[in-house]
Amino acid sequence: MAALELRTSNESPQPNDHYIHLDEDLDLYAPETDILTLENLVPSPYVPDEDDATLQNSDSFTKAADDNDDVELSPGGILDEETVARGLSNLGLSADGIYQVYLDVTIPGFSLVDIGVLGEFAHLQRVEISHNNISDLSPLSKLPYLLYLNASHNNISQLLNFAPPFNLLEVDLSYNQINNMSDLSAHHALRKLVLDNNLITEIKGLENCQCLKSLSLAHNHLEAIQGLDNLPLQYLNLCHNMIKRIENIGSLNNLRNLNLSGNKVRSLQGLEGHNVLESIDLEDNEVIDIVEIQHIQQLGMLRELNLLRNPIQELPYYRLAILFHIPRLCLLDRHKVEVEEKVSAKNTFDASLEVIAARDHIMHVVYSFLQPQRIWDSTLPSVETPYPMLVLVGPQGSGKKELSMKLVEEFADYFGYGVSHTTRLPRPHEENGKDYYFVSLERFEIDVKMGQFIQTHKIDDTWYGLQMESIECVAREGLACVIHMELEGVLTLKNTYFEPRYVLIIPLEKEAYERRLQQCGLYTESQIEHILRRADLYCKYNQDHPGFFDMMISSEDIAEAYHKLRRLVMDYLGISSLSPVAQANNMNEAGKSETQHAASGETSTNQTTGQSRPKLSGTEHTSPTRCHVSSAVGKGIVEEESIRRRQSAAKEVVTGYVPPIYEQLLAQYPRMTPEQQGVSRTWTMTVMHSSIIMPTRLTCHMFQSSQASMLSPPAAPPKAPVYLTLTLPQNFSISHPG
Numbered sequence: 214m215a216a217l218e219l220r221t222s223n224e225s226p227q228p229n230d231h232y233i234h235l236d237e238d239l240d241l242y243a244p245e246t247d248i249l250t251l252e253n254l255v256p257s258p259y260v261p262d263e264d265d266a267t268l269q270n271s272d273s274f275t276k277a278a279d280d281n282d283d284v285e286l287s288p289g290g291i292l293d294e295e296t297v298a299r300g301l302s303n304l305g306l307s308a309d310g311i312y313q314v315y316l317d318v319t320i321p322g323f324s325l326v327d328i329g330v331l332g333e334f335a336h337l338q339r340v341e342i343s344h345n346n347i348s349d350l351s352p353l354s355k356l357p358y359l360l361y362l363n364a365s366h367n368n369i370s371q372l373l374n375f376a377p378p379f380n381l382l383e384v385d386l387s388y389n390q391i392n393n394m395s396d397l398s399a400h401h402a403l404r405k406l407v408l409d410n411n412l413i414t415e416i417k418g419l420e421n422c423q424c425l426k427s428l429s430l431a432h433n434h435l436e437a438i439q440g441l442d443n444l445p446l447q448y449l450n451l452c453h454n455m456i457k458r459i460e461n462i463g464s465l466n467n468l469r470n471l472n473l474s475g476n477k478v479r480s481l482q483g484l485e486g487h488n489v490l491e492s493i494d495l496e497d498n499e500v501i502d503i504v505e506i507q508h509i510q511q512l513g514m515l516r517e518l519n520l521l522r523n524p525i526q527e528l529p530y531y532r533l534a535i536l537f538h539i540p541r542l543c544l545l546d547r548h549k550v551e552v553e554e555k556v557s558a559k560n561t562f563d564a565s566l567e568v569i570a571a572r573d574h575i576m577h578v579v580y581s582f583l584q585p586q587r588i589w590d591s592t593l594p595s596v597e598t599p600y601p602m603l604v605l606v607g608p609q610g611s612g613k614k615e616l617s618m619k620l621v622e623e624f625a626d627y628f629g630y631g632v633s634h635t636t637r638l639p640r641p642h643e644e645n646g647k648d649y650y651f652v653s654l655e656r657f658e659i660d661v662k663m664g665q666f667i668q669t670h671k672i673d674d675t676w677y678g679l680q681m682e683s684i685e686c687v688a689r690e691g692l693a694c695v696i697h698m699e700l701e702g703v704l705t706l707k708n709t710y711f712e713p714r715y716v717l718i719i720p721l722e723k724e725a726y727e728r729r730l731q732q733c734g735l736y737t738e739s740q741i742e743h744i745l746r747r748a749d750l751y752c753k754y755n756q757d758h759p760g761f762f763d764m765m766i767s768s769e770d771i772a773e774a775y776h777k778l779r780r781l782v783m784d785y786l787g788i789s790s791l792s793p794v795a796q797a798n799n800m801n802e803a804g805k806s807e808t809q810h811a812a813s814g815e816t817s818t819n820q821t822t823g824q825s826r827p828k829l830s831g832t833e834h835t836s837p838t839r840c841h842v843s844s845a846v847g848k849g850i851v852e853e854e855s856i857r858r859r860q861s862a863a864k865e866v867v868t869g870y871v872p873p874i875y876e877q878l879l880a881q882y883p884r885m886t887p888e889q890q891g892v893s894r895t896w897t898m899t900v901m902h903s904s905i906i907m908p909t910r911l912t913c914h915m916f917q918s919s920q921a922s923m924l925s926p927p928a929a930p931p932k933a934p935v936y937l938t939l940t941l942p943q944n945f946s947i948s949h950p951g
Contacts, residue, residue, distance in 0.1 A: 290326035290346060297330060307336040308358040321345070328352050343367070343385075350375045365389070365407075372408075372418075373397065387411070387429075394418045408433070409450075416440040430454070431472070438462060452476070452494070459483030473498070474519070481508040492517040500525045506538045517544040533558040566754075570704030573669055577705075581664030589681060591688035592711075601693035602684070602713035603628065603782075606703050608747045609672070610730045612768040613697040613718040614648070616775050620782060621695050627786060629687030631696040634660070637675040640735060650683075667709055670701035673740070677702065684711075700751060716781070717765040718774065719751050725769040 286296045301315035317339040318331070325345040331337070332355035339361040340353065347367040353359060354376035361383045369389040377399040384400075387409035394413055397403060398421035405427040406419075413433040417440045419425060427448040428441075435454035443464045453475035460483050462468065468487055474496035481500065484490070491514050500523040509515060518539065525531060526546075535545060537558040542550050560568050592600040603620075605613040621630040634650040636657050645651050652660075657676055660666060669678035679696060687694040696713075698706070703715060720726035723745060730741045755762055764781060768774040 287323050287325060290324050292320065292323070292325050292328045292330045294330060294333075296320060296323060297334065301334075303339070308338070312336065317341075331356065340364075353378075371395065373400065397422055419444060426467075441465060462487075469514075481505040484509050484512070487512060489514050491515060494519040495523065496520070497522040499523065503528055503531070503534050503538075506535060510538050512539075513541070515539060515541060518542055519546055521546050530561060533561050537562040566701060566704050569670075569701065570708060573705045574708035577661070577664065577666050577668065580662055584664040589685050589688075591685050592681075599710070599712040600684075600688060602631075602711055603693060603695045604703065604706065604713045604715050605695070605697040605718050605778075606700060606715055606751075606762065607697075607718035607768070608699065608751055609744050610726070610733065610736070611718050611720060611748075612771045612774060615771060616718060616768070616778055617695050617697045619775055620778060623779070624782065624786075627693060627782075628695045629690055629692035631679065631683045631687055631694040633683065633696065633698065634666075634678045634680060635675060636677075667711075668698075668702050668705035670699065670705065672699055672701070673743070679706075700754060714764075714785070715762045716778065717751065717755060717762040718768050718778075719748060719765070720769045721752075721767045722769050723748070 284295070286299070287293050297318060297320065300318045300320045302319065303315060303317040304313065305316050306312070307314045314336040315334075316337065318334065318337055319341040320328075321341060322344045325342065325347055328342060328347060328350075329352045331340065332352045335355060336358060337356050338358050340356065340359060341361075341363040343363050344366040347364060348369055350364060350369065351374060353362070357378050359378040359381055362381065363385045365385050366388040369386060370391060372386065372391050372393070372395045373384065374395075380402040381400050382402060383405040384403065385407040387407050389411055391408060392412035392414070394408075394415070394417050396418040397406075398418070401421065402424055403422050404424050406422075406425060407427075407429045409429050409431040411430075411433055413430060414435065416430065416435065416438070419428070419440060420442070423445065425444055426446060428444075428446055429448075429450035431450050431452045431454075433454055435451060435456060438451065438456060438459065438461050441449075441462060441464075445467050446465050447467050448470045449462075449465070449468060450472040452472045456473060456476040456478060459473065459478060459481065462471075462483065463486060465487070467489060469489055470492045471484075471490065472494040474494045476498055478495060478498040479500060481495075482505075484493070485508055490509075490512050493509065493515065494517075496519045498520075500520060503525060505525075509518075518535070520526065520535070528534065532545065533554065536542060536550060536555055540555050540558070544550065564572075605617050607613040617630060621628045632646060632648070632650055634652055634657060636652060636654045639645065639649070639651050643649065643651075654676070657678065660680065661669060661678070665680045665682065666678045667681050667684075669676060671677075677698065679698065679702065684694050684696075706713070720729070726748065727741060727745060730736050730744060736744065755765060766774050766777050766781075
């Protein structure tokens with residue numbers, strides 16, 4: 214180090230070689246001196262201080278360290294103290310608590326073959342000597358406090374061939390040359406044993422290791438699972454062996470993680486009963502059938518499953534099928550399971566009735582849009598009232614079809630039968646076009662794709678469906694449509710714009726229902742059991758969805774059930790009494806029957822008391838008796854208008870809409886025009902109370918023509934009829950002189 218010479222003086226400050234000396238601590242540079250001229254500067258000798266001495270010592274230490282780096286550690290693969298000293302760590306108390314010692318030693322990658330010097334470090338608790346060429350572990354016998362041993366990637370051929378320490382806990386001897394498992398009973402505290410990538414062919418010697426919780430024997434030559442009975446194992450890794458069956462693990466009650474990837478396992482049988490098993494890895498095996506999932510379906514704690522590189526993955530909807538059977542999974546094939554996947558799995562393999570109905574409705578709507586559009590004017594709903602329909606709902610054999618037929622037959626002026634399509638064969642006494650349209654499956658599928666159906670459902674491998682044309686045929690006749698179907702069809706129909714009345718027909722007594730199914734001779738015992746279960750489904754659905762059905766009728770007795778249905782329909786239609794013509798017909802037929810019985814010498818004890826079908830129009834049947842009564846009594850305009858009004862009111866009741874009385878007065882009975890006001894009419898009408906039952910509310914037509922009469926309406930009705938509503942007592946007569 215070069216230094217500039219500083220001359221000192223006790224005299225007053227004077228310039229001296231470009232410096233002014235003030236005192237021993239401060240020199241001022243003379244400003245007139247040329248700082249670029251340094252020839253006259255004389256260097257002074259260097260005197261080291263304390264900082265320079267410290268730096269010199271540091272340099273000496275670095276040089277010594279460099280000299281130590283040049284020293285060869287463990288020459289010839291024989292471990293020496295210098296190598297051990299460099300690998301020591303974790304200073305702490307010894308096991309007896311007396312000494313302060315190093316507890317861990319790490320000596321990897323020194324190509325060691327002899328580790329005898331480790332015996333001099335008796336207090337070591339963790340020894341890591343991986344990636345060497347060690348073949349003998351006997352020097353470890355002098356380490357009584359050893360807890361953790363890692364001797365992987367060496368040339369060890371014998372398993373733990375040294376005196377057992379007091380409490381050896383974990384051993385890693387992977388990537389060695391071990392071909393035989395010796396008895397490890399002396400290592401009673403052993404908790405983890407890793408023997409991956411060795412030459413082991415059989416699992417043995419672990420019977421007394423009652424603390425062993427983790428065992429790994431991956432990449433060995435194992436052909437069977439054995440020697441693990443009653444061990445408290447929680448983690449078992451047997452991947453990449455030659456195991457073909459999952460066996461002998463039934464006693465591993467604490468098993469949580471099982472890895473059998475890279476083997477030849479074809480069945481999951483043997484995994485049943487492991488209620489705490491959380492993870493199963495079966496990647497790269499030979500699992501083929503989805504049925505194998507049933508063996509692990511009941512494992513309540515299972516959260517992870519890996520079936521990658523198995524033939525089962527080639528199945529359609531493989532992932533959804535697994536999630537459907539085991540919805541608890543969080544990780545499938547190393548991919549997180551999303552909530553949407555679980556919902557999709559449920560809807561794919563066990564969809565609710567509502568989901569099935571929604572899909573059916575969507576399918577038919579889409580197919581109908583693909584066809585040329587057609588307006589179904591007869592069933593087109595109005596702003597206020599939809600097209601009236603009555604749907605009888607019930608399981609097979611409940612009597613819904615028979616009741617619908619009887620209802621249509623009796624109330625022929627109100628209802629028509631909507632014929633459904635089916636792919637089943639006709640039964641005895643069934644006619645094509647009357648009971649069902651019996652079509653082939655191919656024809657049924659073609660009609661579906663042509664958009665002709667509004668609902669379809671499948672029952673016992675048989676398809677049923679209702680076409681729009683079937684309803685339209687009834688509607689064109691001016692009648693309400695009566696149909697019968699099962700619950701699946703109802704759910705689809707509720708998605709359409711139709712708003713029928715739904716009546717549940719179901720036998721509540723199972724014994725009577727079962728006897729009826731057996732007596733009809735159409736069903737086998739298994740089919741009967743299935744039908745009875747479906748009957749329970751109907752009852753449960755009715756209880757779980759209040760208001761889904763408008764009415765429920767028990768059908769143990771078909772006659773009683775029809776009586777209730779008939780009463781219900783009559784209440785809907787507003788029919789409370791017989792029409793005069795029907796009453797006269799009944800009386801005439803009863804009298805004729807009595808005359809015939811009297812002529813033959815027999816006494817009749819049964820008389821007809823039933824009601825005839827109510828009429829929407831004034832059309833009479835052409836039977837001689839009815840023609841005679843009709844011609845004797847006659848039917849005037851008042852009666853025809855009354856029938857027409859009751860028909861309109863009945864239809865409104867069927868559709869569930871009854872306008873308020875004020876709206877009826879304004880909409881149905883318009884006021885008279887100014888020209889019609891004050892015009893009086895004179896006409897003659899005589900009402901015989903004995904022959905015609907007059908309601909308390911009489912509606913009659915009044916026309917502008919003075920020649921019009923109530924008994925003979927004009928040929929061409931005027932454009933603006935006037936309606937009058939008269940409220941009269943029950944017993945009355947209207948007469949005119951002459």
